[in-house]
Amino acid sequence: MQRVGRYRLLERIGVGAFATVWAARDDELDVSVAVKVLADNWTQRADIRGRFLSEARILRKIDNERIVRVFDIGELEDGRPYFVMDYADKGSLDQRMDEGTIPVEEAVAYGIQAAEALSVLHQHGVVHRDVTPGNLLLRTDRDGKVRLVLADLGMAKALAESSGLTQAMGTPSYMAPEQASGHGFDARADVYAVGAVTYALLTGKPPFAATSMLDVTSRGPNVRPISLSAAGLDAPRAVDLVLTRALSHDPEQRFESATELARAFRTAMKGIRPDPPPRQRKRTGRAVLGWVGLALGVVVLFAGAFYAAYRMVG
Template identity: 45%
Template sequence: MSTPQRPMPQRLGRYAVRRRIGAGAFATVWLAYDEQLDSPVAVKVLADNWSEDEHIRRRFVEEGRYLRKVDSPHVVAVYDAGELDDGRPYLVMSYADQGTLADRLEVDGLTTAQALGVVRQVGAGLQALHDRDVVHRDVKPANVLFRGITSREGEPQLRAMVGDLGLGRALDMSSRLTMVAGTPSYVAPEQARGEAPDARADQYSLATLAYLLLTGRAPYQHPSLIEAGHPGPLPEVSTPERQFPPQVEGVLRRGLEPDREGRYDTVSDFVGDLESALSPLVEGAPETSAWIPIDPELTQPGPRPTSAPGGGPEPELPDPAPVPVGRPRRLRQVAIAGAACAVLAGGIAGGYAAQRAGDVPDPTFTDESGMLSVSVPSAWAAVSDRGWMPPNAEGQAEFAALSVGEGSGWATDGTSQGVFVAVLPGDEVPEQSPQHPECDTAGSPVEDLVDGFATTTVVYAGCPGGVTVERVAQVAGNRLLWVQIRSKDHRTATKVLASVTTSGL
């Protein structure tokens, strides 16, 4: 189900909006014009449906702070930041007028000289981040952006820039709080296993990128972070079609060493050795060619605005369409993975887009034990506050549970809205949440601390009635809290999820 698009905003702060460049799970990026500096810019705005999630909001703002720490032509620059009238933060950034590396690879491969040029520039950007004690944690083709420049000889060239630090963390924070995230085929094994990443995790991802650009194929095709945590033997770099000196193979194997202690100390060391190993193949070749843009209408900023848009209220930003951000992890079977489908068959969908803040307060319900409570839209009036018996709790007393939905059968009809909150036994957050094959996309599991508790959250989009949210949290030494929400929109799901409280556990 697609989300209806509201009109494009005329302005974002002082910036005149031209068109939408793209949308992801957490933000929308707009091409805009800085009339004071007479220059096109990219304005990244937090998605409306995540504006009330303080964790996501904090990560969004941190991205701007991390980028501002770095002064490098190979890191996307942040020029300005602010808040819209509705409170959503935005970042004003470099406009990458020539798209991303992922765009380029969909059209054609790179020569060896071009591949080395991209790796060299991306490596320079990563080293600049590391020098400021920032680890990127999500290096991949989609996060390598290109900007057209003119060389000293007057030739058009592309400059590669590292962008999208949505997963970035200061190195000193990573030792205290680890969020398991990243793209499985590019993430370092220790990061996929939930260990605190350091700069060598980015080096591993860059080595994966180098392997892809040089050979035309990724070294691994991990379907999930579980497989990424334990990669198998590295495939041979050389093939009958593409032959490389043994030194190239040695550099890539060291950069892709599963044990980070065996990798290079820095990204610069890796890039330097790769340059030396490839020198017989690239001597005399241009570093980069002037590639033709994939779609000139998308990449060109257009003429300068002749005047500022007229007055009147600023139209609301459209909600970004959900996009796939990775598959749910195939993880070991645990109680809730099997119990979920029995208790709440199918995916979850629903929401209350019509109800706005400031209207009738959301009613709050509490289970009969008084341990669980949740606030929901007023249309969710069917309540079951009795306990339940998880499959792995045979012989024990019932555990607290609370179900609130649009109807008594909301959990099984596949389209009604509702929320199920329950306690179950367990001494660690399970590695698998209930799967929802009826949904179009599955967000990557996000592991973090919420109010001091270890949690895993997965968001499914494109479900029969909207979105599904699964969260499991460790709320006591031997107790877990399971929350499953079916909602028509992200905003409702986020609001309901934030309202869940426990006591006496």
């Protein structure tokens, strides 16, 4: 296959269970693009085709510089759908990690940009579900600056569920515990993933070793990642605190939103400690009885004082 529509294919840059991504050239507009093609073994599944194309529609609808943009959509002669999107000329954060040590300022800056991209996604009601260094791409803007953009939208997971595949999809080492367990999760799962990615950019490896969903779900709620200082990094203590909160086992203890996480990262780079997470206090029956007893005691005390004053006056 040399061409997809008017797009000349140059090299294959990504292969997954459901699609292949090619670096290509639009000779008519003289620009580089990326072309994503559904795998031929899923072409006849209407539900799979629908989910594949829904990713293109969501990306097109969002149309934000933080999210990979879609320019065109079509179908090959053999029936496989494809869509054309931004080409990331600087590769992914995975590739950036392979190049060597990433300075603290650069790594945290990527974390901020990833959180900002996810904030855009969440505003459109979409939870990514598969934020990894491989889905965070780097591309050069017209002004020459390298910008991080979010790709994939976690559609591989949705496709896996739709197809009935039993193997775990996604990357366990970047996955929030509640998501790995299959229980209800929300945008705070993406907050966890950004924390895990940023930690990996700083230290060279994810915060927790995990090769399966079981590794994630069996990890105790009080297990913490090795601190940045213990890992030999000269980073502000405040950054460590932000990561610890973002990577909390309990979503209630994490940052409420990706926007809040980005803000905390910026503040932490100034050496300012972030606000602690709210404490969740559970009222037990004994605690309730204690409050009732205290209230009754106060009532009795005031009644006694009133009666004594009455006798004195009388």
